[in-house]
Amino acid sequence: MKLSSKDAENLTVLLHRAYQANEVLGIHFKAASVDVKDVRKHLLSVPTYGYKDEKGKIVSTVSVRLPWSYNAGPFNLPHLGWITTDPAYQHQGYGKSIINDVLEQYVKKVLNAPAVTLGTAVEHPWLQETYISLGFTPIEEVRKFSDHKTVYLIKTFDVSLLEQVSDEHLQRILRKQAIKGEKE
Numbered sequence: 001m002k003l004s005s006k007d008a009e010n011l012t013v014l015l016h017r018a019y020q021a022n023e024v025l026g027i028h029f030k031a032a033s034v035d036v037k038d039v040r041k042h043l044l045s046v047p048t049y050g051y052k053d054e055k056g057k058i059v060s061t062v063s064v065r066l067p068w069s070y071n072a073g074p075f076n077l078p079h080l081g082w083i084t085t086d087p088a089y090q091h092q093g094y095g096k097s098i099i100n101d102v103l104e105q106y107v108k109k110v111l112n113a114p115a116v117t118l119g120t121a122v123e124h125p126w127l128q129e130t131y132i133s134l135g136f137t138p139i140e141e142v143r144k145f146s147d148h149k150t151v152y153l154i155k156t157f158d159v160s161l162l163e164q165v166s167d168e169h170l171q172r173i174l175r176k177q178a179i180k181g182e183k184e
Contacts, residue, residue, distance in 0.1 A: 003048045007058060008040040011050070014058045015039070018084035027121045028147050031082055045069055048082065049102050051094055060085040060094035062102050064116075073117055074140075074152055076167035078107050080118040099134060103155070114161030115154050122149040139173050 003011060012034065019032035034042075042048065046069055050061040065071050065079040073079020080102070085095045107116050120127040122141055128151055132138070136153035144150050156162055162174070 001050060001052065003043055003050045003058070003061070005040045005043045007050065008036050008043055010056075010058050011043070011048070011061060012036045012039045014050075014061060014086055015082065015084065018086055021087065022121070022124070025124065026147060027123060029121075031084070042071070042082075046071060046081075047106065049098060049106070051098055053089075058086070059089040060098045062098050064102060064106060064111075066111075074119070074142075075117055075154075075170040076165050077154075077170070078111055078113050078116045080116060083118065096130075096134060108157055114158040114165060115156040117152055117154050119150045119152045122151045128153070137177075139177060 015031040015034055019029050022029055023032050042063065046063045046065055048061060048063040050058040053059050061082055061084055062080055063082040065073045065081050067073070067076045067078070071081075073081075080099070083095065083099065085098075103116060107113050117139075118131060118136065120131065122128070128138065131153050134155070136155045138151050139154050140152045142150050142152070163171075165171070
């Protein structure tokens with residue numbers, strides 16, 4: 001279900017609760033301390049989806065940052081962000097399910113995107129492996145923050161369309177990955 005600005009307070013509570021575990025690991029994602037005003041702004045301009053329980057509480061969410069949005073991802077592709085599940089609902093498949101639903105129903109069907117990216121902290125003990133299990137491939141590591149290194153991952157739907165994306169940095173990375181793949 002697509003969330004609206006009416007969901008800002010509910011989503012802010014979820015983000016703070018869910019991202020608290022990362023704070024304990026010493027990894028600070030901005031979502032851990034985002035305020036309601038910024039969440040509302042985000043909801044007005046970034047397609048954001050959520051699962052709700054029977055009481056209307058958001059239990060899992062993912063946003064799709066678009067290349068033309070105010071908060072575009074690092075490449076000229078849709079970029080997933082604010083991927084999280086309420087701690088009380090974790091380990092029940094909500095996170096994987098919402099990612100797959102958004103990829104199938106929005107990124108592929110509506111946007112017809114050739115690929116999608118996301119980023120996470122290299123230092124996080126299990127997130128990168130979870131995304132790899134969902135078909136994402138690490139493509140680049142960058143130091144953007146003092147407390148962690150970011151790894152960007154990509155999931156490709158159409159290689160020939162991906163090769164046509166006008167993003168020199170992305171194309172350089174993809175060529176390097178292909179060369180690396182040929183040597184292995």
